[in-house]
Amino acid sequence: MSTSTEQLSDQLAATTLLRFATAGSVDDGKSTLVGRLLHDSKSVLADQLEAVEHASRSRGQEAPDLALLTDGLRAEREQGITIDVAYRYFATPRRRFILADTPGHVQYTRNMVTGASTAELAVVLVDARNGVVEQTRRHAAVAALLRVPHVVLAVNKMDLVDYQESVFAAIAEEFTTYASELGVPEITAIPISALAGDNVVEPSANMDWYGGPTVLEHLETVPVSHDLTACHARFPVQYVIRPQTAEHPDYRGYAGQIAAGAFRVGEEITVLPSGKKSKIAAIDALGESVDIAWAPQSVTIRLADDIDISRGDLLAPSADAPATSQDVEATVCHVADQPLAVGQRVLLKHTTRTVKAIVKDIPSRLTLDDLSQHPNPGQLVANDIGRVVVRTAEPLALDAYADSRRTGSFLLIDPADGTTLAAGMAGESFATSKAVAAVDEEEGWDF
Amino acid sequence: MTTVAHTHDTTDSPFALSHLDSLESEAVHIFREVAGEFERPVILFSGGKDSIVMLHLALKAFAPAPVPFTLLHVDTGHNFPEVIVYRDRVVAQHGLRLHVASVQEYIDAGKLRERPDGTRNPLQTVPLTEAIQQHRFDAVFGGGRRDEEKARAKERVFSLRDEFSQWDPRRQRPELWQLYNGRHAPGEHVRVFPLSNWTELDVWQYIQREKIELPEIYFAHEREVFARNGMWLTAGEWGGPKETETVEKRLIRYRTVGDMSCTGAVDSDATTLDAVIAEIAASRLTERGATRADDKLSEAAMEDRKREGYF
Numbered sequence: 001m002s003t004s005t006e007q008l009s010d011q012l013a014a015t016t017l018l019r020f021a022t023a024g025s026v027d028d029g030k031s032t033l034v035g036r037l038l039h040d041s042k043s044v045l046a047d048q049l050e051a052v053e054h055a056s057r058s059r060g061q062e063a064p065d066l067a068l069l070t071d072g073l074r075a076e077r078e079q080g081i082t083i084d085v086a087y088r089y090f091a092t093p094r095r096r097f098i099l100a101d102t103p104g105h106v107q108y109t110r111n112m113v114t115g116a117s118t119a120e121l122a123v124v125l126v127d128a129r130n131g132v133v134e135q136t137r138r139h140a141a142v143a144a145l146l147r148v149p150h151v152v153l154a155v156n157k158m159d160l161v162d163y164q165e166s167v168f169a170a171i172a173e174e175f176t177t178y179a180s181e182l183g184v185p186e187i188t189a190i191p192i193s194a195l196a197g198d199n200v201v202e203p204s205a206n207m208d209w210y211g212g213p214t215v216l217e218h219l220e221t222v223p224v225s226h227d228l229t230a231c232h233a234r235f236p237v238q239y240v241i242r243p244q245t246a247e248h249p250d251y252r253g254y255a256g257q258i259a260a261g262a263f264r265v266g267e268e269i270t271v272l273p274s275g276k277k278s279k280i281a282a283i284d285a286l287g288e289s290v291d292i293a294w295a296p297q298s299v300t301i302r303l304a305d306d307i308d309i310s311r312g313d314l315l316a317p318s319a320d321a322p323a324t325s326q327d328v329e330a331t332v333c334h335v336a337d338q339p340l341a342v343g344q345r346v347l348l349k350h351t352t353r354t355v356k357a358i359v360k361d362i363p364s365r366l367t368l369d370d371l372s373q374h375p376n377p378g379q380l381v382a383n384d385i386g387r388v389v390v391r392t393a394e395p396l397a398l399d400a401y402a403d404s405r406r407t408g409s410f411l412l413i414d415p416a417d418g419t420t421l422a423a424g425m426a427g428e429s430f431a432t433s434k435a436v437a438a439v440d441e442e443e444g445w446d447f
Numbered sequence: 448m449t450t451v452a453h454t455h456d457t458t459d460s461p462f463a464l465s466h467l468d469s470l471e472s473e474a475v476h477i478f479r480e481v482a483g484e485f486e487r488p489v490i491l492f493s494g495g496k497d498s499i500v501m502l503h504l505a506l507k508a509f510a511p512a513p514v515p516f517t518l519l520h521v522d523t524g525h526n527f528p529e530v531i532v533y534r535d536r537v538v539a540q541h542g543l544r545l546h547v548a549s550v551q552e553y554i555d556a557g558k559l560r561e562r563p564d565g566t567r568n569p570l571q572t573v574p575l576t577e578a579i580q581q582h583r584f585d586a587v588f589g590g591g592r593r594d595e596e597k598a599r600a601k602e603r604v605f606s607l608r609d610e611f612s613q614w615d616p617r618r619q620r621p622e623l624w625q626l627y628n629g630r631h632a633p634g635e636h637v638r639v640f641p642l643s644n645w646t647e648l649d650v651w652q653y654i655q656r657e658k659i660e661l662p663e664i665y666f667a668h669e670r671e672v673f674a675r676n677g678m679w680l681t682a683g684e685w686g687g688p689k690e691t692e693t694v695e696k697r698l699i700r701y702r703t704v705g706d707m708s709c710t711g712a713v714d715s716d717a718t719t720l721d722a723v724i725a726e727i728a729a730s731r732l733t734e735r736g737a738t739r740a741d742d743k744l745s746e747a748a749m750e751d752r753k754r755e756g757y758f
Contacts, residue, residue: 084601298475409624
């Protein structure tokens with residue numbers, strides 16, 4: 001037992017959780033960066049390291065290949081590539097981390113969109129020798145499209161450009177300009193060498209011109225939440241709890257996870273899509289009665305009036321209820337092998353509500369490398385990103401994805417075999433320069 | 448009334464949840480999604496700590512109403528008696544309904560054959576799959592965690608299985624936001640893993656915070672054990688020790704609970720939850736590395752079992 005008591009009590013203190021995603025290809029040194037984060041934060045245990053060393057030796061490699069820590073499937077090890085998003089877990093005394101490690105070359109859009117959808121931060125890697133390339137712009141675009149609140153640009157392999165400040169500054173500026181135009185609200189550029197360990201966990205001795213945080217310091221201190229009372233409050237009803245027992249003959253509670261904002265006892269709410277109104281009588285937060293609860297807490301809300309509410313309904317403050325509509329305009333990322341075509345009948349899953357829908361139009365397809373639009377493609381295939389117009393059989397209380405990631409997102413599902421076809425984000429694809437200027441500044445992004 | 452009971456980290460706003468609150472909220476959301484969308488869900492319940500935490504979360508998710516799921520125990524026949532006593536007590540206490548699929552009955556009926564090494568873990572797949580088919584379960588909760596093993600790290604929260612329970616890692620549905628797609632054809636089912644994002648330490652810290660009772664074998668006690676494949680196994684009728692193996696009395700505890708034939712104990716003097724948590728936080732071995740003989744067979748042992756329909 002080498003860990004000191006002090007370290008131990010630090011590790012056991014209650015901490016917050018940060019979900020983040022990494023993007024980049026093997027060539028950019030992503031596996032090395034992830035391996036170093038895990039290794040230097042002492043999250044790789046002896047038997048895992050031993051297994052990696054053994055596997056590396058049997059492949060004829062001298063040094064342990066840290067990529068083998070994340071490549072979990074037989075096919076991945078056989079082909080030497082990462083196929084699927086891998087989730088890794090590590091902790092420091094300050095925070096717990098859930099890392100969605102997204103592969104760079106196979107199904108890259110699908111995988112990165114998946115990883116970014118739940119991330120509060122994305123790390124984009126570039127090779128200092130190559131600077132911002134097509135793939136970097138694609139990663140920036142996915143982070144912007146998925147509205148990941150914080151983006152880190154890790155300029156890697158600084159050791160191979162003699163740790164020159166000018167090389168880093170030029171790449172950081174080019175990337176920051178590009179990502180800001182797409183509406184990424186916060187960009188932090190860090191010069192690193194994942195191989196040598198510069199600025200990953202320990203500050204670099206080779207770049208005294210850099211005064212910012214290391215990658216890990218930044219991950220430990222970036223805010224994971226903000227003032228939720230300023231957000232639109234949204235509560236999708238998952239399940240109606242009615243014990244009908246001798247002890248609780250009249251209990252009727254609406255169970256769900258608060259998707260955005262905060263709810264208070266006494267607040268007037270509107271039920272959507274019915275439009276009925278009531279007041280919040282009580283909030284049960286998993287065994288504890290509270291007078292305020294906020295995203296992403298799972299709670300049970302009880303109302304003052306006995307009104308008809310079921311799974312799929314949405315509760316929102318009457319003063320700030322979303323409009324309902326049967327016409328959805330959105331950006332979708334197509335994630336299935338079978339295409340999505342104009343006229344196709346699909347199921348649309350939004351929060352806890354699944355409705356029939358039809359694809360009315362696919363006005364354009366987007367190329368992520370240069371953001372060029374291709375009008376009327378007719379269909380979308382795997383890894384395409386495009387604009388769609390969908391008509392639903394029933395009204396939905398859909399927010400703009402820019403306002404609320406949770407209630408502005410949806411899935412399109414094939415009704416025949418249940419395949420998830422596309423991931424949808426309602427409203428405009430990217431923050432426009434106008435929106436960035438005033439409105440977003442105040443409200444921030446909801447996540 | 449508590450309003451700010453969930454703040455812990457001074458660098459964050461008062462709205463930041465602690466990691467345990469975040470994980471609890473996510474798991475409760477998953478249980479309620481399944482209750483809302485499936486007809487016949489079941490919780491796999493072994494009496495091990497992960498399934499105990501699952502049951503605790505399910506109880507909280509639907510309170511004050513009863514849990515709207517039944518339990519299924521796939522019984523290898525090589526049980527720790529303390530665990531079976533615990534299982535039956537919990538079932539009675541909460542008025543739950545328990546199904547048992549017995550590996551021993553399959554062996555007695557000649558439908559399964561004992562392996563030469565006496566290990567029954569891989570034998571659980573057939574009784575599990577047949578119980579799912581027989582009872583027409585459409586959602587099956589498992590306590591698997593992604594931090595346990597690298598094939599599990601690629602598993603979805605909602606994992607579609609065909610009528611043979613098979614898992615095809617290359618044909619998994621991408622899982623976006625918190626929108627779980629549980630659509631399945633008749634005969635197919637969905638394995639659901641509410642603890643996907645929990646680590647071993649999270650599970651123990653949650654057990655401590657919630658004051659959840661566990662079977663005694665998780666705490667240090669004296670037991671007659673013998674060494675096999677670098678771990679301590681309990682002597683018993685299941686086939687150990689062999690002639691060359693010597694039994695000794697040691698102070699041990701179990702980090703995981705499974706089939707007696709392949710679940711190892713660790714040397715430990717941790718008799719309390721605090722001591723167990725301190726021991727795990729300082730451990731340099733993963734729980735499977737320290738205690739599971741079946742995962743030492745090959746690099747892809749878990750992936751292969753999962754493909755065939757294992758938990």
